[in-house]
Amino acid sequence: MGARRGHEYLAGLKDDREVWLGAERIDVTEHPVFAGSIAGMAAYFDYQWEHEADCLFSSPDSGDLISVAHLRPRSQEDIQKRHVAFERFAKYSVGMLGRTPDYVNVVLAGHVSRTDLWEKASSPVYYERISNYQEMVAEKDLALTHTIVHANIDKSIGELDGANADLTLQVVDRTDEGIVVRGAKLLATLGPIADECYVYPATPIKPGYEKYAISFAIPMSAPGVVVVCRDHYGVDESVEDRPFSSRFDEQDGVVIFDDVLIPHDRVFIDGELDLYNAVNQGTATGCTQQQTSIRSAVKLEFAYDLLVEVAKTTGQDTRPDVIQLLGEVHAYLGITRALIHSAEVRASDWGGGAYFVHDDIGLLRNIMSEWMIRVNEIIKTIGSHNLLATPTQAAFDDERLGPLLEKYLPGAKDISARDRAKIMRTAWDFAGSALGSRIELYERFYLGSIGRARMLEHMKAQRSGDSGALKAFFEQTARSTGVPAEA
Structure with a gap:
């Protein structure tokens, strides 16, 4: 079939x-x-x-x-x-x-x-x-x-x-x-x-x-x-x-x-x-999280572009405080893309011939949910009350109402009122609607508890030998000063 x-x-x-x-x-x-x-x-x-x-x-x-x-x-x-x-x-x-x-x-x-x-x-x-x-x-x-x-x-x-x-x-x-x-x-x-x-x-x-x-x-x-x-x-x-x-x-x-x-x-x-x-322990990170991480990257890419348009529509795209927020979201996107790329180029046989990405991609579990929540917060911050002043597209077709909306609710920089409403309604549906709120909760937990993920990350690091930097520093200091490292 x-x-x-x-x-x-x-x-x-x-x-x-x-x-x-x-x-x-x-x-x-x-x-x-x-x-x-x-x-x-x-x-x-x-x-x-x-x-x-x-x-x-x-x-x-x-x-x-x-x-x-x-x-x-x-x-x-x-x-x-x-x-x-x-x-x-x-x-x-x-x-x-x-x-x-x-x-x-x-x-x-x-x-x-x-x-x-x-x-x-x-x-x-x-x-x-x-x-x-x-x-x-x-x-x-x-x-x-x-x-x-x-x-x-x-x-x-x-x-x-x-x-x-x-x-x-x-x-x-x-x-x-x-x-x-x-x-x-x-x-x-x-x-x-x-x-x-x-x-x-x-x-x-x-x-x-x-x-x-x-x-x-x-x-x-x-x-x-x-x-x-x-x-x-x-x-x-x-x-x-x-x-x-x-x-x-x-x-x-x-x-x-x-x-x-x-x-x-x-x-x-x-x-x-x-x-x-x-x-599942032997597959979830290397196999499943390739899909989940790429989905997250696509969502962050859209959110960043949406935020840029919201800022332009409200004439805030040159304000330093707004530019900082836009840069913050793009940094999340850049880190996500880099981690996906790194994990994919280091893919290997995990056993039984299964070729999966490097399990470092699992690091996104420790931070991604917080990024998604933060993005929604930034949308609401930059969009502010404009997210609620959003006529429907059909309203612009009304003989009486349409001209009033075009006059009193245009966007900045020659952006039409109709386009302004479309951008703001998209932003609200993304971050503030009932579905947007449900998706935010989903992002918090769909890869499990972030607290548990961080605990597992620490335990994995200890098992893999990601320790000893402090001891090495003390030994180096001891060699240069002549003072025993134990001191």
Whole structure:
């Protein structure tokens, strides 16, 4: 089959999936609230064909054109091919969609690429299953969501202890057909409008908690899979007035597994801690974060250009304080680009023939979320009240109102009132709208807690020997002064 078109994606959503919005069970293909989001995702599938040279390649299995996101990287050439594709995919939404299908596709391709990690499994059948699944997803061009966070409500105790123990996803029965799972998982971004859900390892699990150490994939329409949506932030307005909210609310949902049967051929990890704790840890940085970092760079590039236009529109582009803010954002972009380039040129075989970028790209986890929050703050600072004085594009077409708006709400430096409104509305939708606020929260946590990332960075540095500079300095001082270093 190969890469799909938008209408084929839409056809795939017509099933019996159980999706709840508020107190209403809805059909996502017919509910008016979801219309913009579904149309926006369908356009993503058409977009990959519009940019076929960047986004698609010939499948080694069928010869059909499939997404580059399914590529199992084996060389520097593959790294560059992925870079081009990830950048092109991100430009579809200028980085505002964090969970376009290429994201989980990359995760899955990374997991399958590390053949050496699957040698920890008790049987080769587990690798055969996930390899077959990845091939099927690639050839059918399925849109995947994922759920990997334990549903723990009491953070004062262990995430799988006490009141939390019965909440999160676990094996509760075994049958001839497969395993039966029960519990909840967070947070399935794109979940209500995805084809399938891939449940895979996140943080390590300790001995004694094997029933939680599971990985599998299941259609969103499987009996017992219940998706509970947050409020929807998409709006029924024109793309010119709400470029992001009109089509890019990818929706988040809690997934409740109400005694769901997972067929054996869809079970990839079943209680094997060594395998569970190794798979994502051995792929997330080098494989997945190439995609996430490039998306972030595309978003920063857009934010910088948007800010320059906001400053010009308000006549602030020559003010020293504003120029400093613009330079700050461009510095974030420059650092991001440099780190991506450095990690890509130092790509290597991570094991099993999997060729991933250098894990220094993981440094962006320690700073990227703060940059994204800071960018929104700068947009609000430079845009100020102008972000709220924004007529719609249709208002300019009114015989009575249009001339008044052109006279009283123009931009600086001969920028028309219509263009001024378009720029300011884009800035508000980016940083201040309901969707903009949701995306800011998403940026804070989509690669995990920044605090945990920094702790892991310190521990990694200590393990790799990034210490001893102080001792060396003392020894050098001792040699030059004749005073023992111990002193």
